Amino acid sequence: MRQGVRWLVAVAAVSGLLVPAGCVQQDYGWATSYRPDHNAKIPVVMPQQAPSISQQFYRDPDGSGHLGIDIIDKIGTPVLAAAGGQVIDSYFEPAYGNRITIDHGPNADGLRMMTVYKHLNSRGVSQGAKVERGQQIATLGNTGALAGGLPHLHLEVRREVRPQVFRAIDPNTVWAGGVGQVTCFDPTAPIEPGAFRITYPVRCR
Ligand SMILES: [Zn+2]
Numbered sequence: 001m002r003q004g005v006r007w008l009v010a011v012a013a014v015s016g017l018l019v020p021a022g023c024v025q026q027d028y029g030w031a032t033s034y035r036p037d038h039n040a041k042i043p044v045v046m047p048q049q050a051p052s053i054s055q056q057f058y059r060d061p062d063g064s065g066h067l068g069i070d071i072i073d074k075i076g077t078p079v080l081a082a083a084g085g086q087v088i089d090s091y092f093e094p095a096y097g098n099r100i101t102i103d104h105g106p107n108a109d110g111l112r113m114m115t116v117y118k119h120l121n122s123r124g125v126s127q128g129a130k131v132e133r134g135q136q137i138a139t140l141g142n143t144g145a146l147a148g149g150l151p152h153l154h155l156e157v158r159r160e161v162r163p164q165v166f167r168a169i170d171p172n173t174v175w176a177g178g179v180g181q182v183t184c185f186d187p188t189a190p191i192e193p194g195a196f197r198i199t200y201p202v203r204c205r
Contacts, residue, residue: 097143
């Protein structure tokens with residue numbers, strides 16, 4: 001029973017179905033709170049035009065958890081590369097559905113950074129493709145059992161901690177505008193070179 005309940009909660013959490021009581025969910029400009037027991041909370045500033053974040057990052061002591069953020073929007077919404085790089089995988093699997101991984105190369109410390117996009121409705125790039133920041137790579141969807149039927153983009157950011165070993169980090173730590181400053185993609189706004197920085201992977205209205 002306990003195992004069963006834990007599993008259900010885990011699936012609901014992973015799929016972004018748990019919205020904390022008392023929060024008002026909006027389509028734009030809203031970000032849900034961090035889990036109360038998550039000790040690395042970041043003040044998140046959402047542009048009013050940005051599609052909302054329905055679940056934040058957390059990692060349990062055993063390494064499991066919700067290792068990305070969930071962005072809610074309609075099925076078919078263009079999904080944009082959060083930074084430039086090379087597609088290293090693009091495929092379908094039952095749990096996370098259509099998924100794409102982009103390798104962004106080494107950051108300022110010489111460690112490679114990756115972004116992962118899950119539950120996509122369709123994939124527009126194949127393994128090996130080079131992509132620019134802001135380029136459409138896919139459409140948002142609800143594919144994969146862990147999407148729970150809810151249309152959303154699950155975005156992960158992974159950092160190489162030692163050669164070929166990657167660890168998910170909170171995407172809110174690497175926005176182009178600064179920690180916690182969700183940054184819409186704007187082709188006219190320059191991004192400071194140097195540290196690895198991401199922009200929002202769906203268009204702001
Ligand atoms: Zn997710």
